[in-house]
Amino acid sequence: MAKADIGVYGLGTMGSALALNMADKGFAVAVSNRETDWIAPFVSEAGALAARIIPSDSLEDFTNSLKTPRVILFMIPSGPPMDAMIDAIRPYLGDGDTIIDGGNADFNDTRRRSAALAGSGLHYVGMGVSGGEEGARNGPSMMVGGSAHSWEQLRPMVEAIAARFDGAPCVAHLGPDGAGHFVKTVHNGIEYADMQMIAETYGLMRDGMGWDAPRIGAVFTRWNDGPLDSFLTEITAKTLQSLDPATHQPVVDVIVDRAGQKGTGRWTVIEALKLGQSASAIEGAVAARAWSSEPEARNAVEVLYGKSTASLEIAEDIMEQALLAGRILSHAQGFAVLQAASEAFDWSLDPARIAEIWRAGCIIRSALLDDLASAFRTDPPLGQLILCEPIAARLSRTVPAMRQTVSAAISAGLPVPALSGALQYFDSLARARGTTNLIQAQRDFFGHHGFERTDSPGTHHADWHQG
Template identity: 40%
Template sequence: GILPDDIIIDTGNSLWIDTVAREKKYQSNFLLFSSAVSGGEVGARFGPSLMPSGSPYAWDRVKPIWEAIAAKVDTTTGKPIERTQPGQVITDGEPCATYIGPAGAGHYVKMVHNGIEYADMQIICEAYHVLKSGLNLNCDEIADIFAEWNNGPLDSYLMEISVEVLRHKSSDTNTPLVDLILDKAGQKGTGLWTAMSSLEVGCPAPTIAQAVYARSISSFKELRTQASSLFGSPQQVIVSKEEKQQVVEQLHDAMYCAKICAYAQGFQLMKLAAKEHGWTLNFASIAKIWRAGCIIRAAFLQSIAQAYERNEDLENLLLDDFFVKELNSRQQNWRKAICYATMQGVPIGALSSSLAYYDSIRSETLPANLLQGQRDYFGAHTFERIDKASGKKYHVEWSTNERKTILVDS
């Protein structure tokens, strides 16, 4: 039978709080050790990214196995060391497996990984939509653009497979398969969990949340079909070949900037959750194990790892010098791409919400001052003043003729 010292490993896509409850439930029977897994079918055959958490004692026993089966990256370039044959053993490179923390921490990190995955996929899909509906390009032309982009900072597994999907012709019609796929997206819940957690801990993650909403609105196919016959489209702009190329370049930068924002939201969410739950998360290590094996593996995860190696207490990824430079140099193209898509009537919720997030982060003053005034007016919720000591609360006696401002005792 199972002994108290035996280890049972949960590798499912569990909600992290369920993992915590299960470990507590079985703690007197055996060691329940959880390990989140990312990589899909390819990862299962050739090495996934592994996010284990739970008993440090159990991890010491499991670690050699996990590091052996995990995907590997080149320690110099940070690029995946590809395996192509089942059973092929790679002993070189850095394994994409690291101990995350106490029970539930690994599944929480995997949940955020999937939230970022939702955002990354939606960003790519919106770029496809702009190129297809906004520039009237066909699937092969879009695939060529994506393939070119995949040789630069947008280099990622999701871009790579998007090229393959766009180029694939249906075996029965010999037409692009993507044009035959019903535009109703499915979801398993991990993106929703991430969006809900961001609200619970008070972490802004609009790109991730918008990606979840985009899947939801896609499910209302009949409603969208009805609405398309009722609402007119904006006047279409005819663009020259040179102008098309400009839009393509602007869209590239918009995708890259939005992608940076999505990762910034995910890493800040993990940081705030770690503080709330008493975890010590190593964000450089997390970025490193996502460089191969997992669905969101991408070249610029190397830059994210380096950002957290430079400053392990980095409050937000956008504040790192490398990403400050990247965003400053590309923000004008980002804005122009948003304008073009909007004027063409192409929905770009993830791209545009990322820009709003960026503009909010870089704004020293936001209109929350008026909002606090409104809250004080109808609910006496009080407010702080910039000309008074921090932490002091004030209220206007709105119902009186004098409308005096009074200091509220805490």
């Protein structure tokens, strides 16, 4: 058999789907897996595509089955397993070979590994892959970071397997070292916020208005035909209207109220803070998942303080506009974090291109992203998305509804951490004179840190202990 165009190591859900996608597009794919008993069943289940798959039980055979320079995609757990894999496979690699980490890796690890391999003749790529199993099999959105050499090696294959929007592949080389993984991290942070704001809106209708899941699902179905058109809106409508065959209740009503998280949302918030940026909507979503993991505490607090039974009266179109405003603002926060990272790490990220490759294949794909890509192409004033005229006009129409929705929720005692975080972000930016003048005064009082004056330059101090 001829040698393979690319190797895929790791035949879990995502690795298997990507390998089949590549074979489906005409590429010869070498495959291997740490648990070697997974390999034969994978090849057997590949059907006709098995003719383009070269299985190997050992790393030596796996690497020998590849064309040189080699391109190897690892779909394995991030962190120490990836470091161990690099050490294990290096003896079998040569100059010009490219190692790709396709998992949800911490971009700091990606930068560290890229630096460690610099000058060795090997190239290291951090590639974010979004779209879940279906996307990986039929067309994901991919965010690539690494050298120009590795991109040229990888480009024909990833462009062939990527999702498409108006015929254009949803994949791009975004910058060196950790750029791709950082963009994927922020993508996931925005995903956290979007999911949480949808869940909060569902909670308002369920707990504040007394609506059942199928009725709420019908609302999301209608919303998906308008400006909220997105993958997450679509699947929300479907999940809320799905019935459990065992109980004949809505499936969502028999699911435990506890959400897991794998770390990318938390990483987004941590890196935003390091970069001096606000990610309040994303932080609200991360916090909500953390609180959900404490059911005993939540039950005890409800018993002690009582559960609010206040009812809400919010028009459907008001909630729709509120959710749209929240979605715009969470994206604005995410892109601000990306811009700050681009400057800090000298990546030259292109926000318009990032928005474009998110328009299909990925979890946060939505009609909004096409508008954001167009807005970024106009070079936003001060780099602020919310200052672009089309986006500003939309926020001017929708923020009042968001304010009404959040106010009503707070008055009724219903939690909206992500929606309120997004609103506070907007309100803080929308007030030219805030209150940090007092904070400057406080810091000078207890720490002699100094302050700036409005009427003269330089650092000043006050004698706070006089009179």
